[in-house]
Amino acid sequence: MAEIRFEKVCKFFDKARIIEDLDLTIQDGKFTVLVGASGCGKTTLLRMIAGIGPATSGHIYMDGKEITDVAPSKRDIAMVFQNYAIYPTMTVRENIEFGLKNKKVPKAEREALIKEYAEIVGLTEYLDRKPGTLSGGQRQRIALARAMVKKPAVFLMDEPLSNLDAKLRVQMRTELIELHNRLKTTFVYVTHDQVEAMSMADVIVLMNKGQIMQEASPEDIYNDPNNVFTAQFIGTPPMNIVDMPDGNKMGFRPEKVKMSDVPVQGCYCHKGEILTREMLGSETLYKIDCGEYTFMVKTDKPDFAMGEKVFIHVANEHLYFFDAEGQRIRKTDGENQYAQLLQNAGGMSNV
Amino acid sequence: MSDLTLQRQAKRKLNGKFIRNQVFSWALVLPAILFLCLFTFYPMGNLVHLSLYRGNITNPYKTFRGIENYLDILVRRPQFMTTLKNTALYVCMYVPICLSLSVIFAVWLQKARKINNFAQTCFFAPHLVATISSAFMWSWIFSPESSGIANGIIKVFGFNTHNWLGSSSTAMVCVMIMNTWASIGHHALIFLSALKSIPGEVYEAAELDSSSAVKTFFKITLPLLSPQIFLMLITMTTNSFKIFESVRQMTGGGPGISTKTVCMFIYDNAFETNNTLGLAGASSIVLTIILMLITLLDFKGLEKKVHYQ
Known part of the structure; x- marks a missing residue:
């Protein structure tokens, strides 16, 4: 178990500044997910922890000890790569055993460990097979076993599920959660998939262009976003955002919108026409044309039809406000200002 | 229309x-088959035929000798076996040395450094030079007089000059050095392309x-x-x-016949001495069989150890 702390960390590739002056603490024993779009620096951060992509400047600490210049093999970490990075010429057993052999673990102990972890990942009967003869999911399990067998203080995972099919991905997701519960070590998981992040994380670190946009639990990051970027990145479909006449922005989640045939007073209400309708089973997704904006609405009511004229309305407690720079304006920032924003939102209603 | 007509149609x-x-398939493979027959199978058959006769270039089939030519080269006259031994010695030196140096060189070239591109070009250039020209150049390098670069260098370190190509203990080594120099860049390039296809993640995982x-x-x-x-x-x-x-260029097979190779033996018997064309034919057949056996042994012994993706 270990806590990892970044202090004023920078990473440049030639002239491209990927990460600048980043401070972050990854908590001991937590399942932390670094999430963000491609190129936001999340994998770069993970590679810094592993020591295979050193920081250009700044310091990295593990349990208070500086590891910035420590060799990868001396860091007590294990990593699962996006493309598994298993050794193709070795059997499953040799793959799992390689790190142990290098660390001069006695043979009897090695055998016991291989047996134990092969069983955990369900590869016992494939131990003498070459990875080339196994499926993608099984190869991913080799990578997992190879990482687990080292009993590291920190587990690093770089989009480990992105090459698996949808069904297997969901299955592996729950297996990883179980694994974390069992091992209770620090997990750092990189993904671009916010659903993956929401479903597995204790803590989500949302990144954009090398900066941390928000660091919070899945509940907080969904219910209480710090900025427009977070509000739109987390949640499917993303939050609807409207520019207000006073230069601020207003947002509301598609799943908080109500639809009706008649206008509703005392909240933000707008008339519109249904452009598309996607029936997803338990809920239905509507794209609604409201003149200047098109809004996404997610509701459990499937009985509206395409082309139908409807009214959408959002209760005041489900409205979010952001300033012109996209930073959140909360009620706690000033009651009067907030009341004014609510009033302005009501004024934007068009029935 | 009835069902029957439809079926017929x-x-x-x-x-x-x-x-x-x-027709299309045969048209595609026919040129290759034709060339193979004309330039491989027919000469092969002809060679077997030739190896059973005594003759020369103008009259290859003078007298029928049966397997006498084979007995001559394998049993009665020791020269063929000596040249075979010389060649085998050369192969045993050249193949492992050139192969391992090529791999090491490729690994060194793998890292993206500016000097590596330059080095790669430098090492590949000899491959573009005709072997005969390279051999000429290396004959000068190994020249017995002190004008030769090799002798010049060892003189700097205080050693006596040496007749590199004139001594049976070093002549073959000199030929090997020249051929390694000429081909290492080409071989390294093949290994380099293979190295570049290995994903970097595998090395990071190893780290x-x-x-x-x-x-x-x-x-x-x-x-x-x-x-x-x-x-x-x-x-x-x-x-x-x-x-x-x-x-042929560097030592002419000498000193004595200490560096004479099988192909030189074949050439001499075919074109230099009279009425020994059949011996050349028999030697060629024996060489072909040896090469086939070696290849077969390589496959049998090593193929299981080769890892195909």
Whole structure:
């Protein structure tokens, strides 16, 4: 178990500044997910922890000890790569055993460990097979076993599920959660998939262009976003955002919108026409044309039809406000200002 | 239309398609087959025929000798066996040295450094020079007088000059050095392209697994290069068994016949001495059989160790 702390960390590739002056603490024993779009620096951060992509400047600490210049093999970490990075010429057993052999673990102990972890990942009967003869999911399990067998203080995972099919991905997701519960070590998981992040994380670190946009639990990051970027990145479909006449922005989640045939007073209400309708089973997704904006609405009511004229309305407690720079304006920032924003939102209603 | 007519029509259509497919396929492979027959199988057959006669270029089939030519080269006259031994010695030196140097060189070139592009070009350039020209140049380098670069260098270190190509203990080594110099860039390039296809993540995983550089090389890089190494082993072995012009230029087979190779023996018997064309033919057949056996042994012994993706 270990806590990892970044202090004023920078990473440049030639002239491209990927990460600048980043401070972050990854908590001991937590399942932390670094999430963000491609190129936001999340994998770069993970590679810094592993020591295979050193920081250009700044310091990295593990349990208070500086590891910035420590060799990868001396860091007590294990990593699962996006493309598994298993050794193709070795059997499953040799793959799992390689790190142990290098660390001069006695043979009897090695055998016991291989047996134990092969069983955990369900590869016992494939131990003498070459990875080339196994499926993608099984190869991913080799990578997992190879990482687990080292009993590291920190587990690093770089989009480990992105090459698996949808069904297997969901299955592996729950297996990883179980694994974390069992091992209770620090997990750092990189993904671009916010659903993956929401479903597995204790803590989500949302990144954009090398900066941390928000660091919070899945509940907080969904219910209480710090900025427009977070509000739109987390949640499917993303939050609807409207520019207000006073230069601020207003947002509301598609799943908080109500639809009706008649206008509703005392909240933000707008008339519109249904452009598309996607029936997803338990809920239905509507794209609604409201003149200047098109809004996404997610509701459990499937009985509206395409082309139908409807009214959408959002209760005041489900409205979010952001300033012109996209930073959140909360009620706690000033009651009067907030009341004014609510009033302005009501004024934007068009029935 | 009745069902029967429809069936007939369908069958005719299918037949037409089958014939068209056949004609097209044969048209595609025919040129290759033709060339193979004309330039490989016919000469091979002819060679076997030739090896059973006594004759020369103008009259190859003077008198029938049966297997006498074979008995001559394999039993009665020791020269063929000596040249075979010389050639085998050369192959045993050249193949492992050139192969391992090529791999090491490729590993060194793998890292993206500015000097590497330059080095790659430098090492590849000799491959573009005609073997005979390279051999000429290296004859000067190994010249027995002190004007030779090799002698010049050892003189700097206080050693006596040496007759490199005139001494039976060093002549073959000099030929090997020249041929290694000429081909290392080409071989390294093949290994380099294979090395570049190995994903970097595998090496990073090895680094995280506390693997030392040497261990990573032997346990990961080398096994992943095995298909290329296997291919190069076979082509280098067969090609170096056929070594001819570099030896002919640098040593002329001397001193004595200490560097004379099988191909030189064949050439001499075919074109230099009278009425020994059949001996040359028999020697060629024996060489072909030896090469086939070596290739077969390589496949039997090593193919299981080769890792194909």
